[in-house]
């Protein structure tokens with residue numbers, strides 16, 4: 209028996225990210241024809257997959273360091289046809305180290321594949337930002353690392369963004385040992401890697417997300433920096449470094465193809481994990497005059513050590529392309545995590561967004577840990593899904609109750625022509641009182657309504673990271 213075989217008996221000795229509903233599940237389950245409470249909308253034909261860290265081979269040093277496990281549910285014509293969970297069969301799962309300690313180099317075919325799962329040009333990709341994607345099948349079988357026919361030579365972020373107008377998937381990779389530390393890539397709508405471009409940043413910064421607007425790719429260059437000496441000690445290898453500075457770069461998507469570099473804008477020190485969206489006011493005939501970026505802003509990150517999170521508040525930055533000025537504005541005073549939008553509006557102006565939030569609206573950021581650094585990523589407080597109306601400033605909440613915790617809300621439109629919030633939110637919800645999990649479908653427009661449908665699941669789904677809805681094509 210390993211320390212992970214029983215999440216409760218040795219709880220005092222396990223770190224928080226291996227206890228309670230952070231503890232991994234140790235079996236892969238198949239269940240068919242699941243019971244449905246309420247009625248699953250008949251237009252929900254497809255799969256919801258969600259990724260997360262689920263260590264297989266013993267305790268890990270950090271929540272982010274576990275092996276990727278996908279939890280998937282398949283819906284068809286009002287039925288919950290199956291649920292299954294699978295580890296992503298990575299080389300790391302077999303014990304292969306990604307880093308060669310003697311040379312400080314990384315094998316990009318080795319990764320945890322634990323952070324996100326997306327679909328583009330027919331490929332379903334399990335992502336983790338230190339390596340190539342791992343392709344998986346619609347049935348959650350692992351197909352192996354994807355290097356885009358040998359064209360990709362950097363890691364692949366866990367947060368690519370697909371342009372709804374061109375079908376291109378824009379992404380970046382960041383590296384830790386030598387320049388270029390960031391490289392920008394574009395995969396065309398057919399799945400061919402067609403553009404790769406180094407982005408000059410100040411050093412080995414940790415970049416979790418980026419954004420696109422209709423005309424710009426938007427890069428974060430923020431003061432969480434890799435430290436090789438820390439890495440060699442086996443501890444969290446990133447640290448907050450104020451002297452690094454903070455800036456955000458705008459790269460014109462078309463002019464990037466002819467070698468243009470980003471234009472950088474200095475911003476107050478902060479860290480951003482997740483961007484909600486970005487957009488600009490350019491047209492087919494006129495250059496943009498401003499670019500807007502909405503994202504969750506942390507005042508610092510890991511300034512007090514690897515378990516020290518500052519809370520995350522929704523902020524808006526406006527970049528004035530004429531004056532070079534940046535305007536920064538806090539949009540909301542409730543800490544949040546995992547912001548999502550209707551993905552059909554990626555890079556375009558959006559009115560609505562959804563995120564996970566604590567039920568008490570605790571501005572000390574219970575969802576992201578307390579200011580004293582005692583917790584990190586405290587999903588045990590994540591009882592609610594918050595909806596932002598960015599036009600009115602209104603916020604509405606769906607509260608799952610004091611013992612339940614919600615995962616990231618993923619928006620599914622009710623149809624191809626549905627309005628922005630005309631559709632559903634899907635996620636997994638865990639109830640600590642019963643130690644059970646369920647798949648939940650909410651009205652995206654009306655957060656006060658009871659769930660449209662819930663599907664009790666045959667096993668607990670641990671707190672995880674990101675997911676996607678893959679509609680049947």
Ligand SMILES: [Fe+2]
Nearest residue numbers: 366416482674
């Ligand atoms: Fe993320």
